[in-house]
Amino acid sequence: MGEFKVHRVRFFDYMPSAIRAMAFNSHTERLALVRADGALEIFNFADHYFQEKVIPGQDGRAVEALCWVGQRLFSAGLNGEITEYDLENLRPRYTVEAYGGPIWTIGSNKQGTLLMVGCEDGTVKMFEILKERIQFQRNLERQKGRIVSLSWHPSGTLIAAGMMDMIRIFNAETGHATHRMLVERGVGASKSREVVVWSVAFLSDYTIISGDSAGKVQIWDGLTGTLVRTHLVTKWDVLCLSVSQDESSLIAGTSEGTVVQFQFISSTVDQQEEEWVRTRTFKNHSHDVRALAHTETAVVSGGMDTQLVVRPLLDKVEKNTQESAMRKIALPHRSLVCCAKKAGLLLFQFPDHLEVWRVGESDGHGKPGDSLPVKRKPEKLIQLKGKGGDHIYSSALSPCGEWLAYSTVSSVRLYRLQYNNISITKVSKLPKDLCLGHQLCFSSDSTKLFASSRHSSVIVVALNQLECKYLHTLKPKSGSRQPVHLLCTSEDGKWLATANTDCEIHVYDLHKRKLHCTVPIYSSCPTAIAIHPTTSHLVVVHADQQIFEYSLVQKEYTEWSRKLQKQGLHSLWLERDTPVTHVTFSLKNPAHIILHDMFMFCIIDQSLPLPESKTLLYNQMTLRSLPEQERIRHSHAFKICKNFKHVMCVSLLEDHSLVVVERPLLDMMSQLPAPVRQKKFAT
């Protein structure tokens, strides 16, 4: 495997914010998730839960609810606005003020023609969904007290609204309230407090299910407005409900961090009469479960503890397969760390600021596994606060460390750094075309800046000491409208590769300033790409863990890649549940490919035989115990190191030392607020 001096970086105190709302689109199998800072994330459940798109948030934007209407995504928040997102350009498309105070909830009818929001002032407002925008239609009968939750009956005639202490049923046509169902308050001290109906669900058989702050899940008959059954689920709040597509299963998320499942099953084997029965309880969260989604096969939950948990329902999936394994998505699937290889600098990207650190130095020597004494401590050189309310989308640091660029939804900013007496100067005059940058990347000689723009195009900007000049725009021939999420250049400055969420990979010849080739499209989204510095092979790793090597010169897959595909990857490699987020190459040994995911980093030695299906994949420990001659016989191409956990970045510096940026989950957990108090047995 080789020996490395490793900079084990743990001072990137990245903290994702709490998950606030979720919406699942069962047609496209995309999950939209919004966090407390307003950031929107789109996960593709059909492609190994890969985080495809991220739209950064904004200061002061608190999104309370999300809603898919077809392919369109709407959100509403406590600032009283309804926002539609532009998922192609990764920005809010437009914002409509609802004029009803803070908005608590949003919903659409099944036909996708109307949108309704529940406001603080007690009104339910209907909006007509037009092709390019939404238009206010009317108000339903105004109530006293805020509308906290809404649910539309699938036929579109009735609307259930959860309020303070009660549930109202509206006739959608007339706009009048037809029923008023009082919800019992909690017992004891909470008797005097109003009960909040946090969530309602209107089923097609006119059953209304409500979850409230007294910890109850109640089942009502929506036609008569009578209570059918009460399930006391928790001592605290039931915050969210989600019903499966076929209305046979219901999940409720609570403040205790549990998700309780109810199923609509018949009490006796051969009878048709069915009822809602509490069945399973999942406890995957330490804090409030604020958002839930019931997909066909799994329970998706998220909350205060910032993790997205996908818990497959074992009665819906095949047992002991990859599909039946539980997934926890704790770290983003994109790189938040940029490493200036030549300068030994690290750029950390936070939602609202950037930090530049210099890694420490050590001149000590030691055995493998030893920790060396630090001669110079790592130091934070620069903390750069983002301008305006917009959060940072992407950032880059040039390999020489002199240039720093970051982009937000509205603009791209470029800075020049000097380190002898630390100073930062903004490059004020940027070309007009450089206004959007989903991804930023510097060329290896730091003379060019690449910024991906709309419709998968790339803008090339030349940099020198005096000015910054727009060179040209590279456009793919496919005409894809999806954004580029990966960008990389070759060491010699000849190639630029881009990957977009349509799974296309385009390679441009920078000397000729035109598209060189398009890599054959693979069904899974690429998660990391890199061009080999000497052989100019493009290495692509996909969300389904497949690895391809593509020769840019010959415009075909290399021999090694074909061999790998023919033999197939090891099953343990395919079972890993976090994507590879970074690929680099060793300067010393051109046959080495270094890549990492959240739980390991791996050096693929192309000169060694590939592991067969029966060989031990994680064999580094056993190899170490073998004598020298035996080692060669037993070693294979995949050299995997699991010494590091929760890895955010692995990069090779020019002095051949590794930088490993870790963000231990325990540190993140310790920064969370205290969860609700629960009585534990024997405490």
Added chain:
Amino acid sequence: MVEHGDIRVVHRGGSKINFRKPVITNDSRFLLCASGESVKVFSTSTEECIHDLRGHTDLVTGVLIKPSNHLQAFSCSADGTVRLWDFTDGILIKVRLLPSIVVCPLFQLVAVHLPQSGDQLVEARELSAVLTGISSNPAATVFGRGGEYIASANGLQLEVYFFKKQKAYRFSLKEDNKKGGKNTFTCVACHPNDDCIATGHEDGKIRLWRNFNHKKEYTYSTLHWHHSAVSSLSTNLLSGGIESVLVQWRYNQENQRDFLPRLGAAITHIAVSPDGALYCTSHSDNKITIIQSCVKVSAVIQGLVKGESVGTDLMIDPRSKSLVLNGKPGHLQFYSLQRDKLLYNLDIVQQEYIHESGLQQFEVVKAAFDASGNWLATVEERKQKGAELELNLKLWAFDEQTQSFVLNTTISAPHEAQITGMCFSHATDSQTTMLVSTSKDGHFKAWQLAAQSQTDADEGPSWSCDFVGAYHGLVPECCSFSADGSLLAVSFQEVVTVWSPASWELLTTLSQPPKAIRNLCFGRLSCSKYLLGTTDSNLLCCWNLLTCSLEWSTSMDVSLLLADPLSENMAAFCCQAGLFVFKPSEPRPLFSQKAVCSGMVTRAVFAPREEMLESCEESSQWLNRSQLYFLTQYMVNNTNRSAVKEKKSLVIDDSVAMTPFYLLLGKHRQQQQGGDDPQSGVSAERTPLPQGSVAIKELLQTPAHVLPSTSFLCSMFVQSLLISVTDSREESKHAEEEMESEKEEEDSEEEIESSRTRPEQQAAVGGGEAAESAAPAMTKAQVRELRRVKKLDHSWLAGLLDS
């Protein structure tokens, strides 16, 4: 040798009533439970045992009400039969023999087709295996709604078999969840109307399974309150375990539950009456609690509590004549032998018992009653690792008002080491009561009830140490008072020391090397001059205290030696459970039997009979006044199962009540025996007319309505009576002498040397005792009564004759 065909061991009671789930009858009036080899029928309102359905020859393993006739019940047993009972009348209706099943390593659930037949004994031939590899615990297999399916759990797998579809579904759980809890199934229950199966688990969880007619889409919900294994579940979703709390869950509202705490001991079974009004729970301390509507304990049926070990000997409370032994931890239980029922528990330790494994608690290790039953002495000890031994000697006085024992004196640390033996002075007439305790610290101490001093006049008398004795630094093992309380024998390893309790001087030492003394016992009544001891070197020795020499000794591996307090008989149990009953004056045993039971007899006691039996057969005479109870320990289901058994003589006329006729009849027997003896030399006239005795027997046994008129019978009857009246006293004496001589002859035929010299010795000792010893079976009171009866006869007869 000795004829003992009429003495047999009878299983007397004290068997487990918590072995299997009890059954409440449809009208909630009776409770049926398997108890050893019988089925007991209790009344749910009075706790009384109404019937004891006997008939099985092995352990009863299940009881069930017949579904088609709720006045009948099935029981099955390890003897391979299924019996049908009418439990209201206690009648056996049918016996069904099951074909012997080929021994199989796995338990199988088989369906038995019960053939319809009028005969009482029916052999069922049709067997069909339903499920294989089921748990041996019957609580893990249960019928579902309306008998449509059966659910059975074993290990980590639940299997549901639908009879109609003939299809089985298996659901298995993971071996261990992450938190280390165990998922093993412990018990199963089914909802009576819904298709819902509740399963209890090792980690205290209850799972409710639904949709189990699908291979994949089954679902379950989990309820968790118990902290350790759920040992029992019932159809009403009641659960219980080691916590001794009955939990009632609300079906479909599982967050709400009701508790009935403090039920005394771990719950092993829960049964519910068909109308749901009565619950009954079996507990690990052999108790059945009947609970009305989950709020009120209405009745408690308590069997003999079996602790981990019987530290104390079996004792008889002289007042209540009940058996006293260890019961619940820290308690002594008083158990009525006649009624097979626990009378009450006496809390000795008076400390809260903490249910925690590995915790050393105070245990009652010794107890002793004085002869009148006024005082009870108990010793409790606690040995903790690395800590000093804690010892308490407590003396309890009987309080007439409350009719129970009240703590009088607590002596903490009476000795520095474990107490090995303890006994009260037996003298009933003496003014002071004395207790002697021996300990491993090398001392024996005498404790005396101190006279009431002026200083604490209001507190009443208390106990204090009177004397501390030791002998050459040896460790005392056993102690025993002589019958009159004038002598105390204490064994110091191989040496027996005899002390005078009045002056506390060492009178003499007796020794029988090389091994230590194991048991020590004074003879009673006429044999009170004898001191008997057994040694580790398998020797039974009898010392004569008058000559201070060894009277006789025999090689015998005696594990237990005890004296009957009402006669001079002694019983010795051998290591292989052989039993010998003998008199110290005659080493030839009165009775002997090999292997009274399987396993070693460790504890036994003579219990006085409520009414004395008159038996003429010499081999069973020793049982006339007392019954011998002993405790057996044999392994059933890997737990110590003990049962109190009784030795009971079966006299032919046992069923006849104590009447003058009966007494007379007994006399006739003796006369017959005497008459048959050719050496007797008694004239023929004393032998009763054979016709006469037959006539009397006829008179007594034939029903009154078929008898001829009394005037016809009178003369014959009177004749026989007259003969006996004339010289009964003389004759009885003669008869006894003859019997004795007969025995002597037999003895001499055996070769023991000491026995040859015995008559002379006895003569030398002689005196007043001789006459008494000559009539061993007849006490003075008995003779007096006989005389009274005779007098009565006279006047009555006179009237008859006159007429």
